[in-house]
Amino acid sequence: xxxxxxxxxxxxxxxxxATASYQIEGGQTDGRGSSIxxxxxxxxxNTYNGDTGLIACDHYSRWAEDLDLLSDAGFDAxxxxxxxxxxxxxxxxxxxEKGFDFYDRVIDGMLERNIKPYATLYHWDLPxxxxxKGGWMNRDIAGWLADYAVEINKxxxxxLAATATINEPWCVxxxxxxxxxxxxxxxxxxxxxxxxxxxxxxxxxxxxxxxAEGAKNLGIVLNxxxxxxxxxxxxxxxxxxxxxxxxxxxxxxxVFKGQYPxxxxxxxxxxxxxxxxxxxxxxxxxxxxxxxxxYYTRGLYAADPSRSVFPIKKVxxxxxxxxxxxxxxxxxxxxxxxxxxxxxxxxxxxxTENGMAEVEGTDDPRRIAYYDxxxxxxxxxxxxxxxxxGYFGWSLxxxxxxxxxxxxxxxxxxxxxxxxxxxxxxxxxxxxxxxTGANQSQVA
Ligand code: FCB
Numbered sequence: 001x002x003x004x005x006x007x008x009x010x011x012x013x014x015x016x017x018a019t020a021s022y023q024i025e026g027g028q029t030d031g032r033g034s035s036i037x038x039x040x041x042x043x044x045x046n047t048y049n050g051d052t053g054l055i056a057c058d059h060y061s062r063w064a065e066d067l068d069l070l071s072d073a074g075f076d077a078x079x080x081x082x083x084x085x086x087x088x089x090x091x092x093x094x095x096x097e098k099g100f101d102f103y104d105r106v107i108d109g110m111l112e113r114n115i116k117p118y119a120t121l122y123h124w125d126l127p128x129x130x131x132x133k134g135g136w137m138n139r140d141i142a143g144w145l146a147d148y149a150v151e152i153n154k155x156x157x158x159x160l161a162a163t164a165t166i167n168e169p170w171c172v173x174x175x176x177x178x179x180x181x182x183x184x185x186x187x188x189x190x191x192x193x194x195x196x197x198x199x200x201x202x203x204x205x206x207x208x209x210x211x212a213e214g215a216k217n218l219g220i221v222l223n224x225x226x227x228x229x230x231x232x233x234x235x236x237x238x239x240x241x242x243x244x245x246x247x248x249x250x251x252x253x254x255v256f257k258g259q260y261p262x263x264x265x266x267x268x269x270x271x272x273x274x275x276x277x278x279x280x281x282x283x284x285x286x287x288x289x290x291x292x293x294x295y296y297t298r299g300l301y302a303a304d305p306s307r308s309v310f311p312i313k314k315v316x317x318x319x320x321x322x323x324x325x326x327x328x329x330x331x332x333x334x335x336x337x338x339x340x341x342x343x344x345x346x347x348x349x350x351x352t353e354n355g356m357a358e359v360e361g362t363d364d365p366r367r368i369a370y371y372d373x374x375x376x377x378x379x380x381x382x383x384x385x386x387x388x389x390g391y392f393g394w395s396l397x398x399x400x401x402x403x404x405x406x407x408x409x410x411x412x413x414x415x416x417x418x419x420x421x422x423x424x425x426x427x428x429x430x431x432x433x434x435x436t437g438a439n440q441s442q443v444a
Pocket of ligand 1: 020023167168171223294353394401402410
């Protein structure tokens with residue numbers, strides 16, 4: 001099944017899977033407030049087939065069965081996210097106790113099964129009431145996020161193995177405010193520049209607030225793409241370098257060096273940044289205990305002088321692609337992990353997402369090969385000195401893949417959305433074999 005052995009990764013290495021609240025929970029009852037993904041997905045034209053997260057995988061009711069799937073395969077940890085509008089329906093102020101009770105059940109359910117809870121505070125389901133006030137474009141979001149983080153820590157902190165503030169700030173800021181692909185669907189340079197700063201300022205503000213409460217093992221989850229030139233021409237190599245700045249260095253330089261890359265400011269964001277953002281950079285770079293690394297693919301870039309800002313374009317690549325159309329490039333995971341370790345930080349790194357969308361079915365040899373190659377890339381990065389301490393496959397279940405709706409299936413476990421029946425795929429069995437040495441699932 002997989003060519004690597006569990007022992008190759010080291011004694012304390014953590015294997016898990018990842019999910020996100022809006023993508024699996026459904027359960028828009030019991031006092032849960034509205035989120036930007038509810039209205040964005042309900043707006044015609046924004047998601048494939050008009051799909052929404054109204055029901056999703058009904059994890060709100062079926063969480064125990066889903067945790068059984070994790071423990072049956074021998075996973076050590078589960079990376080999940082809290083739904084902000086389920087806990088604090090208006091984003092600030094009154095709490096929804098039924099929401100707190102739900103996460104009590106899920107977290108205690110993990111601990112009963114000997115699964116370490118890896119929590120993400122924000123995986124994109126912003127309360128609509130905060131969007132009404134400007135959402136990530138409003139600097140006040142730093143305080144809103146910090147207050148929410150403290151509420152979570154007070155109730156659950158002693159039971160969490162690790163906490164990440166934000167999932168994929170590039171998606172929160174650039175994909176959602178510049179490219180308009182994700183909620184709230186803005187396509188505006190000023191909105192994107194502000195969100196790009198506020199998302200990291202809010203992260204650092206929340207980290208400082210959590211530290212003041214005594215919270216432990218705090219981090220952030222960044223996503224990375226290896227950017228390469230479409231050709232070896234200097235202008236295309238420069239285009240790739242600029243995309244590396246937009247996607248990777250903005251977040252790495254901000255979080256670990258307390259500064260934003262000059263090329264990204266100069267080629268686009270500079271005139272639109274919030275006044276005095278430089279004074280926030282000590283907060284942006286608040287010390288962390290661990291870093292989550294999400295990695296899926298590489299991208300090829302070429303110069304596009306017809307654009308007045310960020311004068312580059314993405315070019316289709318020649319490698320084998322997943323159902324998302326993303327090139328399969330496992331070397332990129334080794335490259336990213338070793339680069340972070342060499343150039344940025346020696347705190348522990350965990351691969352917090354990695355996986356592929358495949359056509360529907362439970363026999364998924366390409367997914368097994370994808371995971372196998374990327375697990376080997378983790379081992380190669382470890383040999384080159386990267387302190388990689390964990391690996392989480394995306395995802396436990398087929399789920400609501402944002403703008404792609406239910407059409408794109410990333411799960412180790414198949415979900416029949418008509419019946420909500422879960423069926424482990426062959427890739428699930430491959431992880432089970434790696435983790436327990438057994439290859440037959442007891443979960444039907
Ligand atoms: C990441 C997201 C995750 C999932 C995967 C495929 O960008 O964090 O929610 O959609 O991509």
